[in-house]
Amino acid sequence: MSEIELKYSTCFFCTSVGCAMKVYVRDGQVQRVAVDTAAPVVPGAFCVRPTLAKDYQHHPFRLSFPMKRSGPRGANQWEQISWDQALDEIAEKLEAIRRRYGAEAVATSSGTGRGAAEFAKTRFMNLFGSPNRIGVITICYAPRAMVWFATFGGHLVPDRKPGKTKLAVHWGRNAHEGGPSSWNSFLKAKKAGMKTMVIDPRFIEPSRQADRWVQIRPGTDTALALGMIHVIIEEGLYDRTFVENYTVGFAKLKQRAGAYPPHRVAEITGLSMDAVFETARYYAAHQPSNMVIGVAAEHGAPNSIQAIRAINLLRAIVGTVDVEGGELISSPYPGFIPDVCMEANEMLLSEQRRKQLGSDRFRFLGYPGWELIEAQMRKVWGERHAAAVNLHSPAHAPTVFRAMLTGKPYPVKSLLVSCSNPLLSYANTKLVYEALLSTDLLVTFDLTWTPTTAISDYVLPAACWMERPDMGNFASVGGYPLVQVGEAAVPARVPGEYERLNDYEFWRELGVRLGQADHWPWKTFEDVWEYRIAELMDAEGHSSLEAFVHHTRAKVLPPEAGRCQKGPLATPSGKVELYSTILEQLDYDPLPDYTEPDIPEKIKKKYPLINISGVRVMPYHHSEFRHIEGFRKRHRDPIVEIHFDTARKKGINDGDWVFIETHLGRVKQKARLSNCFHPRYIVSQHAWWFPEMDAAEPSLYGLWECNINVTTDDDPDKCDPLSGAWPLKGEYMRCKISKA
Numbered sequence: 001m002s003e004i005e006l007k008y009s010t011c012f013f014c015t016s017v018g019c020a021m022k023v024y025v026r027d028g029q030v031q032r033v034a035v036d037t038a039a040p041v042v043p044g045a046f047c048v049r050p051t052l053a054k055d056y057q058h059h060p061f062r063l064s065f066p067m068k069r070s071g072p073r074g075a076n077q078w079e080q081i082s083w084d085q086a087l088d089e090i091a092e093k094l095e096a097i098r099r100r101y102g103a104e105a106v107a108t109s110s111g112t113g114r115g116a117a118e119f120a121k122t123r124f125m126n127l128f129g130s131p132n133r134i135g136v137i138t139i140c141y142a143p144r145a146m147v148w149f150a151t152f153g154g155h156l157v158p159d160r161k162p163g164k165t166k167l168a169v170h171w172g173r174n175a176h177e178g179g180p181s182s183w184n185s186f187l188k189a190k191k192a193g194m195k196t197m198v199i200d201p202r203f204i205e206p207s208r209q210a211d212r213w214v215q216i217r218p219g220t221d222t223a224l225a226l227g228m229i230h231v232i233i234e235e236g237l238y239d240r241t242f243v244e245n246y247t248v249g250f251a252k253l254k255q256r257a258g259a260y261p262p263h264r265v266a267e268i269t270g271l272s273m274d275a276v277f278e279t280a281r282y283y284a285a286h287q288p289s290n291m292v293i294g295v296a297a298e299h300g301a302p303n304s305i306q307a308i309r310a311i312n313l314l315r316a317i318v319g320t321v322d323v324e325g326g327e328l329i330s331s332p333y334p335g336f337i338p339d340v341c342m343e344a345n346e347m348l349l350s351e352q353r354r355k356q357l358g359s360d361r362f363r364f365l366g367y368p369g370w371e372l373i374e375a376q377m378r379k380v381w382g383e384r385h386a387a388a389v390n391l392h393s394p395a396h397a398p399t400v401f402r403a404m405l406t407g408k409p410y411p412v413k414s415l416l417v418s419c420s421n422p423l424l425s426y427a428n429t430k431l432v433y434e435a436l437l438s439t440d441l442l443v444t445f446d447l448t449w450t451p452t453t454a455i456s457d458y459v460l461p462a463a464c465w466m467e468r469p470d471m472g473n474f475a476s477v478g479g480y481p482l483v484q485v486g487e488a489a490v491p492a493r494v495p496g497e498y499e500r501l502n503d504y505e506f507w508r509e510l511g512v513r514l515g516q517a518d519h520w521p522w523k524t525f526e527d528v529w530e531y532r533i534a535e536l537m538d539a540e541g542h543s544s545l546e547a548f549v550h551h552t553r554a555k556v557l558p559p560e561a562g563r564c565q566k567g568p569l570a571t572p573s574g575k576v577e578l579y580s581t582i583l584e585q586l587d588y589d590p591l592p593d594y595t596e597p598d599i600p601e602k603i604k605k606k607y608p609l610i611n612i613s614g615v616r617v618m619p620y621h622h623s624e625f626r627h628i629e630g631f632r633k634r635h636r637d638p639i640v641e642i643h644f645d646t647a648r649k650k651g652i653n654d655g656d657w658v659f660i661e662t663h664l665g666r667v668k669q670k671a672r673l674s675n676c677f678h679p680r681y682i683v684s685q686h687a688w689w690f691p692e693m694d695a696a697e698p699s700l701y702g703l704w705e706c707n708i709n710v711t712t713d714d715d716p717d718k719c720d721p722l723s724g725a726w727p728l729k730g731e732y733m734r735c736k737i738s739k740a
């Protein structure tokens with residue numbers, strides 16, 4: 001038996017920055033995976049997923065060879081083909097679609113950025129000529145990032161310093177389930193004597209641990225933040241020096257916040273007037289502070305962008321931004337080539353950009369907003385800035401699905417899916433399903449079989465993180481001044497056993513077949529990293545990626561306070577924009593304002609409950625890992641939490657299966673009774689399907705049984721008017737329940 005080798009890889013079992021792992025390998029087989037505690041980016045707390053990596057790597061449910069549909073769509077009849085045949089045929093079909101309908105008739109779908117090569121997909125699409133990349137980024141992270149760019153000209157990075165930082169806030173973020181490192185740092189903050197505050201409708205573990213829990217009504221964060229701004233300004237609790245020197249639009253913000261006196265905010269948010277006063281005073285009194293804003297605010301359409309703006313403006317006026325121990329404005333890592341430089345954005349002609357679906361209506365995400373922001377970033381940082389196009393200029397997914405179905409405003413004939421599971425993750429599954437079936441060519445490139453692969457024409461096997469060199473998501477974008485690279489631990493191809501491509505290789509191979517050969521000078525993913533960290537390798541005296549990974553591994557630049565003094569920020573005014581001139585240029589309200597969703601009385605009566613849909617649960621990551629017994633035995637079934645009073649009225653007991661129903665459909669989940677939130681709410685889980693069930697139609701691995709997105713709506717009229725984010729929390733989530 002040969003010796004055990006130690007490889008240094010980057011875990012990609014979730015969407016975090018990319019935790020450093022040590023992978024112990026013998027004869028090309030993973031033996032054990034452990035956290036590389038010497039590296040800067042690690043879970044920081046116990047995370048079960050790495051311990052299951054071995055089961056994952058060798059699981060029979062993983063895709064191993066390219067498959068081509070040999071029966072009707074969804075019949076689960078497949079023929080194994082070679083990579084060359086698969087790529088040649090797909091390229092030929094894409095070329096035919098481009099000739100007949102135009103490049104914009106080809107769309108791609110993205111998820112949370114798994115695969116470590118979103119830049120390559122964007123590059124492929126820019127060179128192919130299509131602006132129609134859709135992704136869940138519209139409801140996850142792009143709104144937060146774009147608000148930061150528009151408001152501060154960069155990401156806000158918490159600078160947690162015991163002794164300096166006075167308060168840690170989790171705003172609509174349940175790190176206990178969804179983020180080991182951020183949960184760990186919350187607990188550490190407590191231990192170090194910092195105050196803690198949680199803003200969440202539920203009394204969950206973070207609420208229990210916090211010094212102050214604010215039980216907000218879902219979807220009303222904009223009003224709370226504006227109410228807090230109101231109190232803070234009225235009582236003179238803001239940082240006058242910072243506001244006067246480094247912000248624009250304070251007087252206008254003051255005026256707007258004037259429309260949110262505590263009694264009005266109390267009415268909107270369901271809090272008492274005292275609670276609004278006290279929360280504002282408490283927040284202002286404990287500065288500088290760190291805040292993690294979760295996904296809830298952007299899931300609260302129609303208030304998504306304005307909620308995130310309001311929360312950020314609150315931070316901007318209390319003296320926490322650009323201050324040691326508070327929130328620092330990040331800058332790109334010098335010498336590192338960020339994603340944006342790898343995307344060939346200049347290759348997509350302006351006339352093609354203008355065709356991007358949904359961007360005429362939802363202008364803040366998509367090209368109109370991105371172009372304004374990109375120009376600002378470039379002015380201050382040069383080419384190597386951090387406004388990555390893949391994240392921040394998506395087409396609007398619900399609009400693209402409707403174009404597939406209706407041919408309007410023009411036909412979309414193909415969807416290339418990678419690192420994304422559209423049938424589970426987008427809202428309104430039935431419509432997504434019909435849209436996908438209406439295409440001429442549906443290709444899915446994934447790690448395992450999924451409901452989406454089940455209806456695809458081609459299903460292609462992807463390499464996982466243990467089979468490729470990686471760097472974490474956010475760092476590669478340029479959002480954190482940090483470079484941490486890993487290497488492939490085991491081969492992606494073992495002739496006869498499995499033949500996988502990594503995401504970079506896949507887009508390159510497809511591109512080369514479509515006339516893009518000159519634009520893909522880096523043959524392997526290793527070549528890509530060597531190119532991107534060349535200056536850092538030089539500085540450290542390394543001649544290969546391997547040497548860098550083994551001897552340097554990571555470079556971190558501690559961000560410094562005082563960015564505002566050093567010169568203009570990457571915003572149009574060069575200052576923190578309380579009044580957003582970018583939103584103004586896009587013809588939106590430059591100041592945050594709360595919009596109450598207009599729900600007809602008839603609907604309120606028929607659907608009296610509100611579904612907080614899709615809270616995170618360990619150990620799953622969205623739709624992944626349901627096939628691995630080690631994960632499944634920790635959490636067998638989808639759970640819906642129901643208040644005791646509501647359950648009693650419906651004759652529902654703990655452990656009963658319960659139907660959750662809206663005007664769009666009905667699914668079931670298993671009841672867990674609770675008194676941790678208002679009786680008017682239920683709390684459901686998303687992305688459930690069952691690898692053990694039949695792959696063929698009509699089951700599609702039990703797609704229609706428990707998948708909460710069968711009941712959620714993506715009607716563009718209900719989406720956030722600025723970003724197009726569809727509602728997954730808040731008043732639009734009306735439903736009813738009954739015992740199944």
Ligand SMILES: Nc1nc2c(c(=O)[nH]1)N[C@H]1C(S)=C(S)[C@@H](COP(=O)(O)OP(=O)(O)OC[C@H]3O[C@@H](n4cnc5c(=O)[nH]c(N)nc54)[C@H](O)[C@@H]3O)O[C@H]1N2
Nearest residue numbers: 111112114115140419420421425445462613614622623686
């Ligand atoms: N109702 C409701 N819906 C929601 C949410 C909610 O809260 N409520 N949350 C939303 C949010 S925030 C998000 S981010 C989305 C998530 O949406 P998605 O990102 O679409 O969901 P995942 O299930 O993570 O799908 C990722 C797919 O990529 C595959 N994959 C993993 N790694 C790789 C790789 O290296 N290469 C390739 N090619 N494939 C890979 C996985 O096997 C999986 O099939 O869901 C959204 N949907």
Ligand SMILES: Nc1nc2c(c(=O)[nH]1)N[C@H]1C(S)=C(S)[C@@H](COP(=O)(O)OP(=O)(O)OC[C@H]3O[C@@H](n4cnc5c(=O)[nH]c(N)nc54)[C@H](O)[C@@H]3O)O[C@H]1N2
Nearest residue numbers: 172173174178218219294295296615616617618620621622
């Ligand atoms: N285990 C696990 N971890 C994950 C993921 C996963 O799938 N599984 N996904 C990753 C991804 S892509 C994402 S986006 C993150 C998301 O991570 P989080 O942002 O922490 O998402 P949730 O778990 O949905 O928690 C949101 C919290 O907001 C509360 N909430 C609901 N509505 C509102 C509201 O209107 N206002 C406020 N203030 N609070 C509200 C909910 O009660 C819930 O406790 O998690 C990441 N981490």
Ligand SMILES: [Mo]
Nearest residue numbers: 112140141295
């Ligand atoms: Mo997300």
